[in-house]
Amino acid sequence: MTGKHRQPTRRGMFVLGGGLALAPVSMALFLWKEQSGRQTPAAPEEAPAVPQPQTASTSAAVRPPGWMADAARMPIEVNFRPESRDGQRGLILHVQQGEGSLFERFSDPVTKSSSHFWVSRAGEIEQYVSVHDRAWTQKAGNAGWASIETSGFADRPLTAAQVEAVARVYVWGARLHGWPLEVTDSPEGRGLGTHSMGGGDWGGHACPGTIRARQRDAIMRRVRDSLRS
Numbered sequence: 052m053t054g055k056h057r058q059p060t061r062r063g064m065f066v067l068g069g070g071l072a073l074a075p076v077s078m079a080l081f082l083w084k085e086q087s088g089r090q091t092p093a094a095p096e097e098a099p100a101v102p103q104p105q106t107a108s109t110s111a112a113v114r115p116p117g118w119m120a121d122a123a124r125m126p127i128e129v130n131f132r133p134e135s136r137d138g139q140r141g142l143i144l145h146v147q148q149g150e151g152s153l154f155e156r157f158s159d160p161v162t163k164s165s166s167h168f169w170v171s172r173a174g175e176i177e178q179y180v181s182v183h184d185r186a187w188t189q190k191a192g193n194a195g196w197a198s199i200e201t202s203g204f205a206d207r208p209l210t211a212a213q214v215e216a217v218a219r220v221y222v223w224g225a226r227l228h229g230w231p232l233e234v235t236d237s238p239e240g241r242g243l244g245t246h247s248m249g250g251g252d253w254g255g256h257a258c259p260g261t262i263r264a265r266q267r268d269a270i271m272r273r274v275r276d277s278l279r280s
């Protein structure tokens with residue numbers, strides 16, 4: 052859904068509510084069409100589109116940013132679907148089964164894969180896709196969930212720096228996108244989940260393995276501490 056059908060209605064209602072004649076209504080609609088038809092370089096994250104629960108009570112609906120200011124912003128050109136998320140259920144934890152930035156891999160159209168975030172063993176965070184866009188990480192789970200890849204292997208735990216970095220991403224998502232402060236093991240749930248919880252519909256992966264999946268409790272403790280302070 053885009054803001055196309057919402058904004059003129061609201062604006063028209065406002066003008067009518069003010070008891071003005073039809074001429075200003077037409078003028079308002081005309082001006083709106085002028086504005087909406089213009090291709091501006093303004094940040095798309097500011098465009099009113101998907102209604103957000105946080106802004107439901109305010110008339111000036113401005114979406115929260117889809118890019119985390121604290122992460123290295125490395126937008127990919129392919130392997131994601133813009134503006135096609137269906138809510139913000141939370142974040143899905145993945146294991147890379149390898150080391151090093153995934154930017155090159157996700158920039159290759161052949162791979163048909165991507166994630167929103169990636170975290171190195173040292174805790175560096177890279178972001179490849181806005182969380183308003185659908186990354187291609189967990190199939191049927193792509194519409195509702197953001198995704199984070201973690202460098203390393205399933206038989207080794209996340210480093211302390213990775214736990215901290217995933218927590219920082221989650222704090223950002225909790226504050227701006229309403230990700231709940233919970234660990235979940237259900238694709239129908241919300242919170243910090245795993246790739247494996249989606250079963251066959253999500254690609255049938257064991258990712259991120261039991262060692263890293265169990266570390267979600269420590270991550271969520273860190274998130275709660277951070278939001279309290």
Ligand SMILES: [Zn+2]
Nearest residue numbers: 145146246258
């Ligand atoms: Zn995975």
